Structure formats: structure tokens, C-alpha cells
Amino acid sequence: MKAVCWEGTNRIGVQRVPDPTILNPRDAIVRITSTAICGSDLHLYDGFIPTMERGDILGHEFMGIVEDVGQGVTNLQRGDRVIVPFPISCGNCWFCEHELYSCCDNSNPNAWIAEKFYGYSPAGLFGYSHMMGGYAGGQAEYARVPYADVGPFKVPESLTDEQVLFLTDIFPTGYMAAENCNIQPGDIVAVWGGGPVGQFSIRSAFLLGASRVIAIETVPERRRMAEQAGAETLDSMDPDVFERLRDMTGGFGPDACIDAVGLEAHGPHIDYYYDKAKTMAMMSTDRISALRQAIHSCRKGGTVSVPGVYGGFVDKMPFGAVVQKGLTIKSGQTHVHRYLPKLLRHIENGDIDPSFVVTHRVALDDAPRMYQTFRDKQDGCIKVVMKPH
């Protein structure tokens, strides 16, 4: 089959590789009909995530038709149309039983590597480094899905691929980010980053009852997309974001701040250049100017919710502001499985049509070019969907 492979920092290739096979009783093979490039794939592309190996198959937002199931999978059969959550979860461990699916204790075969980094290992992920399990991803014609009796979620024929594809990651991720804000009626939520997760965070914040959402983003088409959802917008390169947020909230500050940017933040301030220099000198792994600004801007007693991906260590973290203002910080890889029935209902009810975010529809062969286009935010690129079948 054809698969999108990581070939090194800034190098993506489409290669012919063997088809996947059932390796464990609870596996399934899915023939992929739609697969997307995630903003977090760009962190791999840019070489920010350790333990990638040449030849690793990328992709963790994919859906398709069940082609084969192992003998331990009784709830799926050949021909079922499913979306596949990006965290791999066993459904049996203490964490899965407590709906902490992205913290699954059993699905990472390389747990010992992740333990060196994080103390305890989170769930295995599709196509997201060997520390996270080394599982082949879904930017390919077929994928092997472990614990297929737990992950794959059947979707109705009445909805198109593009309407349900983002249930795999970015819609639940934006939703969990908003849910983590504990939004009360009348709340104002500020969202850093107008990429796909930011866009879904904005819409989810409204779904959960926010009265106003303010998006901080520098790319004009992304600001426009946020405005279409009813958000007010600020340019993240504006040096006075804090002052503007203060004005817009009557000197009170936003009740909750969402950092949907993550470890490759850009900003107009000196701290951005400081982070950039430190990461380039390998003295720090993550750039956190968006997170700093979110913490600084948040009202006293408010919540900072972090769906953006951070991988390692951050520097000049304004923890004093967290303590002195009594902030709550919530984060985590998304417990996708937990949100699927609820979010599918929202789609079916027409509360939201996730396909709004798609700007590019291409073939698998176009992946190398599209990674670059997406990373460089050229051509109005916000979300790329590839159609292997």
C-alpha cells in the first residue's frame, strides 16, 4: 500500500510499504477513506518530538471501512464505517474505566521510554513517535487498529466523511478544551490560536454557553473563520494583546483562556525570541509565549486550558501568576472516546458541521507538498484532508 512516511525533519515521503495485518486478537484492519493532517503532525515535521524514526508512517486522524477483525473483536464486522480515535485505549485498565482514555495504562508497547520522559506512560498514539508506542499511523491506504473493540466508532451513512472525520481528534480536542474551562453562563473565553483546534474550541465554548469568545490569531483567513463562528478577534502579533483583552472585558480579564497553539508559538515579544534561541541551542524544548500570555491575561480565579501540544520542558513559566491569581490549569491529550456519542449528536442535530474547517482536499501523493503548505500557512491552508480510497 501507499503510506505517508516521516523521513527526517522537514522531510515527508510517500512510500510503498507492506499492507498491515492482524497482529493481536483485538486488532482490526481499516481501509482508509479519509485522513487528515493535524497541526500536531507539524511538530513531527519540524522535528520537535523526540523518538521518531525514519520510515515511521504518520497520521492519527483517519476513518474508513472495517476490512478485517481479529477473533477478539465481536462488536465490529467487515464493512462497518468507523472513525478511529487518535489515542489507543484498552478499555480495561483503571484509567480507561475512569474515562481517562488518553492515559491508558496498557496500549503503549514502549511505555518504558515515555516513563523516562514523563514518569508514567500515557496511551499509545497512532503515528506519533516511538515514545508514544511507535504505532503505524493512518495517512495510508490501510491501518491496523489495536483494541478495535474499544476505539473505532460507527458513524451513520447519512453523514459525509468530512462531517465525521474530525471526531477522531480536533473536534473532541476543542470540545474538551472548552469543557475544561468550566464555562458558566455569561463567561468570556479567550482562545489563542485559530488553527483547527482553536476553531473547534471557539465553537465548543459557544455550545457550552460562553457569552463571548475572543480569538487571538495573526493569519487573516483564520481570524475570518473565527468571526464566522461569532468570535471577536485580535491579532496575536499586536504587542498590546493583554491591554486589549483587558479593555474588552471591562478591566476584569477573560474568565478562561485556551492555549490552542502549543510548543511552537510565535509572538511579537522578547520572550518569543528568548524561547526560540533556547530551543535552537537545545537548552529548552518548547516555546511557550502563547501560554505565558494566556496565564498573564486570565482573570483572578480563572482557568487556563491547554489543548496545545507540549512535549518537554518549558522555560520562564510565569508560575507566580498561577499561584497569586489562583488560576486552575487543565490540560491533557484528549479522552476522545468519552465525547463521541455526545458530539455525534451535535453533528446530527446540525448544531455544528465540522466540515467548515476543510480548506484542501488532496490525494495521498500530495502529502509532502501539503505538509509544507500547511506548516507555512500558505494558500489559505487551515485543514488538509487526503482521500486514499
Place this chain on the structure above:
Amino acid sequence: MERWLSMVAGAMLAGWGLQRRDALGGTAVVGAAALLYHGATGRGAIYDMGGANGGRRRGMALVADRYSDTRQRLGGGRGIHVEESVTINKPIAEVFRFWRNFENLPQFMEHLDSVATREEGISHWVAKGPAGTHVEWDARIINEIDNKLIGWQSLEGSTIATAGSVNFDETEHGTRVRVHLQYDPPGGKVGAMVAKLFGEEPNQTVREDLRRFKRLLETGEIPTTEGQPTGRRSMALHPSAKRAGRVQDMRRRSLSTGAVR
């Protein structure tokens, strides 16, 4: 005869190690020196240094019956001590039963080939040794409390002196399994030292065994990516991947270190 063999093996290993002029060669030379010392004096070099593992003594209560030489070979700071634990989201009776059936152990203990129960309380253990060899010994259950504790030790005169115990407790998060192992592997502490240099740390090995035990019981399978498709691995690896890959290769290398390892 055994000392003479040590001398010959030591000389060969030293020659090979000196030729290599790299980390592996250096390790070989260290091992060779120990073998030569053993050959010349009949004593273990590292053994005499007061114990590479002295820090792990912690007043370990040795489960050994007083008629066996196991007590002598594992007493005090001798032998290797390993303690690890894991919490399993399954009822205590099920966890106990699975372990108590020693035939199950090779399903999750990577270096065990087989365990066969011979007669009441006595079992025969076969572990994978270096370079395709096998190490075998008999062990006897010396302590057993239903759903609480299993203790065993090797019979007198075994090639490997080993003793171990597993404790089972009910906790808020599931059944806590605590394993305590002691063993005196072939080559004594030198063997373990060399193994350590190769990245095979006994604690980590036992931890991985317990992880597989938990995964097998909780999910019915052990997660894997072996056999999945990948793109071309050729050319130089990403530096971080190279590091991870190397550690992984070493962990696959088999090296006999005793009872449950």
C-alpha cells in the same frame, strides 16, 4: 578444570575486546579481567570488592529453608536483589491464581522458556541462557498463603541459587503485586555487572515482566507493533531514534540471570 576454562575464556575475550577498541570491546576486557582473576585465584573479582549491590541489602528477610545451600549463597549481601511492584485492575483471586500456576509465567517473563510442575510444591524451570543455551533448575514452594503470598527457592545444588516471593494486596486501584527476587546467577555479580553495562538492568527487566503480566491479565493480550508496516529505515537514524533503538535492541538481547530472570 573450571578455573582453567575461565583462564582460556578470559584470554580469548580479552583478545577480542582489545581488538575492537570501542565501548563493547572495553566491556569485554573488563569481563575478561574478571574471568582471568577467577581462573587464577578461584574467587570472583567483583564479589571480593564488597558487593556491587551492597546498597540494596536493606535487611532483606531471606525465605530459605535452613537445610539448603540457597540460604548460604544468597545470605547477607550476596546475590542480586530485585524488588518491583505493579497494580492490576483485576480481582485478587484471579491474579493470584494466574501466578500460582507457574506454567503461565513464561507468557510474560521474557527470558523463561518453560516451567513444569513436577510434584506437589516442586517445579522445574528452564530459562534462556546466553547464545542459545539453557539454564535449568528445580524450585520448591516454601511458603503459600491463599490470595496473599507465594514464596519459593531453588533446591540444594542447583546451578542457580534463587529465592523469591510475591505478595498480593487489595487496593483502591486494583490488586497490588509485589515481587521480591534474589538470585546468584552463573558468573555471579560479574555477570550482572556486565549485563548492566549492556543496558539490561534487572529491576527494569522485572518491571517489564510485571507490565506484561498486568497487560495480559487486564486486556488478554500484550500490545505490540512487531510485524507492522514501516517505510524505509535505511540511512542514518534521527539521533534520538538511534538512542531509543539501541536501548531497545539491548533489551531484546537475552542473558540469563536466574530464577525469574
